[in-house]
Amino acid sequence: MVFWFSILSSMDTNSPVVVLVQCEQKDSKCQRLSNTIAVFSVFVLSVICMAVVITKLKETNKSFPNTRKPLHSYPKVNDNGTLQIISRDEWLAQPARNKTTLQLPVPLVILGNTATEECSKKAMCLLRVNTIQSLHMDIRRWDDIGYNFLIGNDGYVYEGRGWDNQGAHTKGFNSRSLGVSFLGHFVHHLPSERAFVALKLLLEEGVRAGKISEDYVIYCQRQLRSDLKSPGQELYEEIMTFDRWKEYGQEV
Numbered sequence: 001m002v003f004w005f006s007i008l009s010s011m012d013t014n015s016p017v018v019v020l021v022q023c024e025q026k027d028s029k030c031q032r033l034s035n036t037i038a039v040f041s042v043f044v045l046s047v048i049c050m051a052v053v054i055t056k057l058k059e060t061n062k063s064f065p066n067t068r069k070p071l072h073s074y075p076k077v078n079d080n081g082t083l084q085i086i087s088r089d090e091w092l093a094q095p096a097r098n099k100t101t102l103q104l105p106v107p108l109v110i111l112g113n114t115a116t117e118e119c120s121k122k123a124m125c126l127l128r129v130n131t132i133q134s135l136h137m138d139i140r141r142w143d144d145i146g147y148n149f150l151i152g153n154d155g156y157v158y159e160g161r162g163w164d165n166q167g168a169h170t171k172g173f174n175s176r177s178l179g180v181s182f183l184g185h186f187v188h189h190l191p192s193e194r195a196f197v198a199l200k201l202l203l204e205e206g207v208r209a210g211k212i213s214e215d216y217v218i219y220c221q222r223q224l225r226s227d228l229k230s231p232g233q234e235l236y237e238e239i240m241t242f243d244r245w246k247e248y249g250q251e252v
C-alpha cells in the first residue's frame with residue numbers, strides 16, 4: 001500500500017484522503033481503513049476516466065456526419081465535367097430492326113422515367129438498359145429501345161437511339177424531339193446529383209454538336225401524354241424549375 005500512499009500523496013498533499021491514510025506504523029485498523037480508501041480512490045478514478053472516455057467517443061460519433069461527407073457521396077464520374085456516354089456496344093444492344101433519321105436540330109427535349117428499378121452502379125445500369133431494350137423490341141415489337149438516351153444514378157448517359165434517329169417515347173412528338181429517360185421512378189425522391197449533371201452535360205453537347213436547337217424547350221412525357229405518369233412527381237416538380245422547361249402550349 002505504500003505505493004498507493006505515495007501516488008495519492010504526490011497528487012495533492014492537502015487532500016483529505018492523504019491525511020486519512022497517514023497512519024502510525026503499528027495501527028493495523030488504521031492501515032486497513034487506509035487500504036480500503038486507497039483501493040476505493042483508484043476505483044473511483046478509473047470510473048471517472050472511463051466515463052470521460054465514453055463521453056468523448058459518443059461526441060465524436062455524433063459530430064461525424066456534420067464534419068465529413070461519407071466516401072460514397074463524392075462524385076466519381078462527372079467531377080471533372082466530362083460527359084460519359086456508354087455506347088450501345090458496351091451495354092450489348094441488339095441491332096435496331098429499322099431506323100428513321102431525325103431532322104436536326106430538334107426543337108424539343110422530352111424527359112421521362114423508365115419506370116424500372118433505379119441503378120447507382122454501372123454494372124446494374126448496363127443490365128437495366130439491356131432489359132428495357134428487350135421489353136421494347138421483343139414484347140412491344142418496336143424497332144429499338146424507345147429512348148434516344150437514358151441516364152443512370154451512376155452519372156453515365158446510356159446511348160439509346162442516339163442523336164440521329166427518331167425515338168419511340170412520346171407519340172406525336174417523336175419526329176421533332178430527343179427522348180431522354182432517367183432510370184427509375186422518382187415519385188418520392190430525386191435522381192442523384194450526378195444524374196442531373198449528366199443531363200446538363202448531354203444537353204450542352206447536343207446544342208454544341210448541332211443536334212438540339214439553341215432555343216430548345218424541355219417538356220416532360222406526362223405533359224404531352226395524359227396516359228403517362230412519367231417522370232414521377234418529385235422529379236417532375238424538379239424539372240419544372242429548369243429554365244428551359246415550359247408549360248405545353250407556350251412553345252413557339
Ligand SMILES: *[C@@H]1O[C@H](CO)[C@@H](O)[C@H](O)[C@H]1NC(C)=O
Nearest residue numbers: 076077078079080081082084
Ligand atoms: C474525366 O474522367 C473520366 C473518368 O471518370 C476520364 O475518362 C476522362 O478522361 C476525364 N477527362 C478529363 C478531361 O480529365
Ligand SMILES: *[C@@H]1O[C@H](CO)[C@@H](O)[C@H](O)[C@H]1NC(C)=O
Nearest residue numbers: 096097098099100101143166
Ligand atoms: C423502315 O423505316 C423506313 C422509314 O421510316 C420505312 O419507310 C420502311 O418501310 C421501314 N422498313 C421496314 C422493313 O419496316
